[in-house]
Amino acid sequence: MNIDALFSDEAKRMKRSAIRECLKLTQQPDIISFAGGLPSPSSFPYKDITEISAEVIANSGAAALQYGTTEGENLLRDELVKRYLKEGCKVTRDNFVITTASQQSLDLLGKIFVNPGDTIICELPSYLGGLNAFKVYGANFIGIEPDELGMSAVELEKQIVKLEAEGKKPKFVYIIPDFQNPAGITMPVARRKEIIKVAQKHQVLIVEDSPYREIRFDGESQPMLYSLDDQGLVITLGTFSKSFCPGFRLGWIIANSEVLEKFVQAKQTADLCTSAYLQKIAGLYLQKGLFEKNIGNIVAEYKDKRDNILRCFKEYFPEGVTWTHPEGGLFLLVTMPEHIDSDKLFYKAIEKKVAFVQGYTFFCDGSGRNTMRINFSYADKKTAEEGVKRLAEAIKEML
Amino acid sequence: MNIDALFSDEAKRMKRSAIRECLKLTQQPDIISFAGGLPSPSSFPYKDITEISAEVIANSGAAALQYGTTEGENLLRDELVKRYLKEGCKVTRDNFVITTASQQSLDLLGKIFVNPGDTIICELPSYLGGLNAFKVYGANFIGIEPDELGMSAVELEKQIVKLEAEGKKPKFVYIIPDFQNPAGITMPVARRKEIIKVAQKHQVLIVEDSPYREIRFDGESQPMLYSLDDQGLVITLGTFSKSFCPGFRLGWIIANSEVLEKFVQAKQTADLCTSAYLQKIAGLYLQKGLFEKNIGNIVAEYKDKRDNILRCFKEYFPEGVTWTHPEGGLFLLVTMPEHIDSDKLFYKAIEKKVAFVQGYTFFCDGSGRNTMRINFSYADKKTAEEGVKRLAEAIKEML
Numbered sequence: 001m002n003i004d005a006l007f008s009d010e011a012k013r014m015k016r017s018a019i020r021e022c023l024k025l026t027q028q029p030d031i032i033s034f035a036g037g038l039p040s041p042s043s044f045p046y047k048d049i050t051e052i053s054a055e056v057i058a059n060s061g062a063a064a065l066q067y068g069t070t071e072g073e074n075l076l077r078d079e080l081v082k083r084y085l086k087e088g089c090k091v092t093r094d095n096f097v098i099t100t101a102s103q104q105s106l107d108l109l110g111k112i113f114v115n116p117g118d119t120i121i122c123e124l125p126s127y128l129g130g131l132n133a134f135k136v137y138g139a140n141f142i143g144i145e146p147d148e149l150g151m152s153a154v155e156l157e158k159q160i161v162k163l164e165a166e167g168k169k170p171k172f173v174y175i176i177p178d179f180q181n182p183a184g185i186t187m188p189v190a191r192r193k194e195i196i197k198v199a200q201k202h203q204v205l206i207v208e209d210s211p212y213r214e215i216r217f218d219g220e221s222q223p224m225l226y227s228l229d230d231q232g233l234v235i236t237l238g239t240f241s242k243s244f245c246p247g248f249r250l251g252w253i254i255a256n257s258e259v260l261e262k263f264v265q266a267k268q269t270a271d272l273c274t275s276a277y278l279q280k281i282a283g284l285y286l287q288k289g290l291f292e293k294n295i296g297n298i299v300a301e302y303k304d305k306r307d308n309i310l311r312c313f314k315e316y317f318p319e320g321v322t323w324t325h326p327e328g329g330l331f332l333l334v335t336m337p338e339h340i341d342s343d344k345l346f347y348k349a350i351e352k353k354v355a356f357v358q359g360y361t362f363f364c365d366g367s368g369r370n371t372m373r374i375n376f377s378y379a380d381k382k383t384a385e386e387g388v389k390r391l392a393e394a395i396k397e398m399l
Numbered sequence: 400m401n402i403d404a405l406f407s408d409e410a411k412r413m414k415r416s417a418i419r420e421c422l423k424l425t426q427q428p429d430i431i432s433f434a435g436g437l438p439s440p441s442s443f444p445y446k447d448i449t450e451i452s453a454e455v456i457a458n459s460g461a462a463a464l465q466y467g468t469t470e471g472e473n474l475l476r477d478e479l480v481k482r483y484l485k486e487g488c489k490v491t492r493d494n495f496v497i498t499t500a501s502q503q504s505l506d507l508l509g510k511i512f513v514n515p516g517d518t519i520i521c522e523l524p525s526y527l528g529g530l531n532a533f534k535v536y537g538a539n540f541i542g543i544e545p546d547e548l549g550m551s552a553v554e555l556e557k558q559i560v561k562l563e564a565e566g567k568k569p570k571f572v573y574i575i576p577d578f579q580n581p582a583g584i585t586m587p588v589a590r591r592k593e594i595i596k597v598a599q600k601h602q603v604l605i606v607e608d609s610p611y612r613e614i615r616f617d618g619e620s621q622p623m624l625y626s627l628d629d630q631g632l633v634i635t636l637g638t639f640s641k642s643f644c645p646g647f648r649l650g651w652i653i654a655n656s657e658v659l660e661k662f663v664q665a666k667q668t669a670d671l672c673t674s675a676y677l678q679k680i681a682g683l684y685l686q687k688g689l690f691e692k693n694i695g696n697i698v699a700e701y702k703d704k705r706d707n708i709l710r711c712f713k714e715y716f717p718e719g720v721t722w723t724h725p726e727g728g729l730f731l732l733v734t735m736p737e738h739i740d741s742d743k744l745f746y747k748a749i750e751k752k753v754a755f756v757q758g759y760t761f762f763c764d765g766s767g768r769n770t771m772r773i774n775f776s777y778a779d780k781k782t783a784e785e786g787v788k789r790l791a792e793a794i795k796e797m798l
Binding site: 037066254262278 | 536
């Protein structure tokens with residue numbers, strides 16, 4: 001039987017990505033990997049999870065193990081409301097839907113907004129998992145190269161006006177304002193306000209994807225895009241994958257009630273509801289103040305690891321290599337001399353038992369061939385130093 | 400801003416269903432509900448889950464709380480392989496992808512196979528959650544009325560030939576062979592073999608959705624469609640939602656490796672992976688033999704509840720009302736005299752504080768107006784008797 005003939009257009013747009021094959025190589029046990037986006041296992045609150053798991057079963061087991069509502073558990077949404085009120089966001093429980101982590105939020109975004117050929121404006125580079133989710137629905141991308149403050153509002157408006165002249169409108173503008181993945185840039189408040197002004201003037205939706213917001217090492221927290229808009233134009237995605245643990249697969253979407261209703265409908269056919277057991281554990285974890293406490297540990301550990309890797313870059317990388325200095329998060333972007341192709345470097349690095357992700361996979365236009373994304377949250381400091389040494393050798397051999 | 404203009408075609412096909420609004424009514428605390436598909440909370444293995452949760456964190460916490468593979472945890476897939484080998488299915492770990500419960504499996508089916516206007520052949524009636532998932536992708540349905548042995552293979556072939564004459568092919572045939580939801584019919588082996596013969600002759604995919612298979616009260620287990628096919632034409636969906644607990648959101652898809660690869664790609668953008676923590680708990684639960692032990696309890700409890708409700712029907716329902724006698728599962732279908740409209744009956748029943756699901760919602764052609772689906776797994780026997788009494792009164796008032 002010719003199975004390919006049966007597959008849908010969406011299925012035909014899916015590909016086992018080259019990058020996924022590369023990631024397999026990075027999982028060999030003797031490889032030092034800067035490739036994934038794995039949080040440090042030492043940051044997981046094992047004891048708290050064991051205790052709260054038992055507490056949830058003892059106190060509300062029948063509901064925890066039953067079907068839940070599509071919108072999500074009330075306790076968890078109420079605890080999230082508290083957090084976002086502190087951020088200056090005008091939200092109630094009804095602005096939230098709990099998702100099976102951010103990847104589902106990204107998929108639902110594509111599902112409810114994107115028809116084949118629709119345009120999404122994003123940063124150049126931007127998060128691979130988001131771009132891939134939108135691509136399945138047939139999205140076209142306009143990538144805006146950031147300056148040191150992130151996406152330029154002037155360039156954004158120029159692109160929107162250009163689309164308008166063609167009778168089009170972007171379905172949304174996808175922005176990672178805090179410790180951008182992979183570029184590591186954080187957008188300051190002035191730029192955020194400019195972006196919101198453009199969005200309001202042209203009535204364009206902004207998607208604020210902010211998975212790392214809590215993990216800030218230096219500088220001051222910048223107001224959320226959601227808090228700067230009073231017209232319901234911002235959709236914000238949050239997740240526990242980096243600030244608590246990815247194994248719980250818990251994320252959330254915040255949106256105005258009209259848009260949220262559509263997300264709920266989409267989630268209902270996508271997976272009905274997210275585990276009430278895990279939501280109840282996470283809700284209690286927040287309510288007991290354990291989340292705040294543990295974030296302090298994560299920030300301290302990752303800051304130390306970032307400082308270490310920046311020091312190693314300076315010590316070992318040859319001249320002509322530059323890198324970003326993120327104020328938080330898990331990633332930074334390394335730029336090599338123009339003629340160095342990160343694909344070739346990748347295989348040379350694998351020979352030396354060290355891995356990264358080729359930066360161009362994050363550029364919707366295929367540029368950034370001479371860049372690599374480095375994760376600094378996973379490897380311990382000594383391992384990271386050895387990894388940077390090996391990487392430096394690989395780069396030097398290509399110069 | 401006109402948000403409706405931004406929504407995709409998929410989003411426009413989603414609707415907050417009337418049935419969902421009805422289900423809200425059924426959740427009032429003083430209502431006796433036969434409406435949902437809730438397993439009995441007394442069937443959940445609370446103590447085992449608490450103990451195994453702690454064991455998983457203690458022994459493999461770092462992996463349990465980390466990102467997992469898209470395909471799913473090896474222990475869980477290996478334990479499932481053992482179960483299906485006993486069923487005569489030729490499978491290895493690589494035929495399985497773990498999903499965020501069956502609703503995700505149904506959604507991924509729609510995603511990878513259905514373009515707008517494509518045809519799916521299903522039973523009449525069939526599972527609402529499946530039909531809704533496929534509908535979002537723009538599926539058209541051909542419903543085949545079952546005889547007492549389930550879907551007729553003769554009628555199936557007739558419909559396939561008719562499509563072939565139009566140059567079309569169904570994307571798949573959706574069948575619930577065991578304790579069909581909502582009709583309660585189980586397809587005997589002879590009919591299963593006829594269905595597979597038709598599928599092989601016309602090279603058509605069969606989707607075997609079997610969420611209740613383990614919950615058999617009477618009669619003999621019939622071989623799985625998957626085990627009767629040697630050409631890779633059957634895709635089987637399984638879930639722990641009825642046989643363990645729905646709160647874990649764990650299901651699986653079994654398929655030939657080519658089709659499975661596409662499911663894995665689709666799941667990767669849909670939600671990356673399903674909770675490793677919950678998969679590890681479920682894997683150990685199976686490995687320790689606790690699943691088998693608990694299924695015995697579930698079967699005993701639901702059999703008792705089925706016997707009770709059948710007795711109550713006989714005692715209280717007026718003449719002219721008939722019902723199915725399922726050999727297992729959680730549901731049965733009640734048929735009332737032709738002129739009784741289940742929508743009108745629904746609101747009358749709600750006044751009397753009893754609820755069911757209008758049967759026509761399970762009929763892809765909108766027929767079955769005079770039917771209702773009754774869940775018998777949730778309410779205890781005394782409550783169920785009171786519920787049937789009230790339902791009988793409502794029916795009598797409409798005669």
